[in-house]
Amino acid sequence: VRGEQGDDAVRCDWKLTAISRDETTGKYNLSYDTPDGARTLVAKSVALTVPAYVAAPLIKSMAGDASDKLLDIYYPPVAAVTIAYPEEAVRDESMTGPGRTLEGFGQLHPRTQGVTTLGTIYSSALFPGRVPKGQVLILNYIGGCTNTGIVDQSEDEIVAQVDKDLRTMLLKPDAPAPIKVGLRIWPKAIPQFNVGHFDRVNAAKDGLKQAGCSGLFLGGNYVSGVALGKCVEYGYVNLAGEIAEHARSVKEEVKEMVEN
Structure with missing residues (x-):
């Protein structure tokens, strides 16, 4: 502009x-x-x-x-957590793209799923070239009005919670630990x-x-x-x-x- x-x-x-x-x-x-x-x-x-x-x-x-x-x-806090995994860490049923790749925009997580992560965006599917071949990049949001304590947690604790949630829906149980690419906490996020x-x-x-x-x-x-x-x-x-x-x-x- x-x-x-x-x-x-x-x-x-x-x-x-x-x-x-x-x-x-x-x-x-x-x-x-x-x-x-x-x-x-x-x-x-x-x-x-x-x-x-x-x-x-x-x-x-x-x-x-x-x-x-x-x-x-009211603006509750939200953490934006970007992490990476090898492609083989993703469940087979989620690899629906060409050549067995993670495809789509992402997913929202209803509270009824028993997870605290609010939503996940498949960054590497939306923006090719963000990670080396064979890796997937995932942006996650966690916090919100039902989890305001996110501001008191360490980065390692937040990443661990997101990783735990992803293993219930997207990742294989034996997936390796994630690579933390970036994490930012917005004390006042979405109105x-x-x-x-x-x-x-x-x-x-x-x-x-x-x-x-x-x-x-x-x-x-x-x-x-x-x-x-x-x-x-x-x-x-x-x-x-x-x-x-x-x-x-x-x-x-x-x-x-x-x-x-």
């Missing part, structure tokens, strides 16, 4: 640290930490698409009620759409309006849905329309002021 739009359109490595609204002009002052030091940009409208817990402190001084509603949105979730989101939006923060819009996976496609769709269909409508209304206000 940066290559197509240019450096002025896409700023990488800029961290937004504060937002304030100029009551006279109605514009927003955006304070950033950048590789070149502190910078401030001025904008007529802002689409805030960071996680709810990141957006909350940014808008706290302008819209306290909206900030509080965003903090009510939970619990009962009343959209009431909280709408209350946050209403809080912005009541605080006079017209032109400041909320987006991201807690608003649209956690899937990437949902985020893109919301940006094009909903958020872009809201911003365009705001721009039109501001233009009309300015026109009326000039005419009067």
Whole structure:
């Protein structure tokens, strides 16, 4: 995107640290930490698409009620665990691809299976060339709202639990120990759409309006849905329309002021 739009359109490595609204002009002052030091940009409208817990402190001084509603949105921890095995470690019935290879996207694990791993992605099947020939690369997710203690476990303990779970569904009982390729714990991972979730989101939006923060819009996976496609769709269909409508209304206000 940066290559197509240019450096002025896409700023990488800029961290937004504060937002304030100029009551006279109605514009927003955006304070950033950048590789070149502190910078401030001025904008007529802002689409805030960071996680709810990141957006909350940014808008706290302008819209306290909206900030509080965003903090009510729950993000449980999840660990992403990438491990590798030799192909012969995988059960024969799972090797359905050409030349007896692991094929498919992956699998989700219902709690009724008695495992704690949430889901598994067959990385080497989706992205050829990720591992040497004869190996399979598997990305697993473990944790979530029913296993928040994942943040207190060591990496070895987490890998051991994932390996144990995979042996009940994908691997042969005598499979060798996995090779740990990567592990990252996300303390706040996926927003939970619990009962009343959209009431909280709408209350946050209403809080912005009541605080006079017209032109400041909320987006991201807690608003649209956690899937990437949902985020893109919301940006094009909903958020872009809201911003365009705001721009039109501001233009009309300015026109009326000039005419009067």
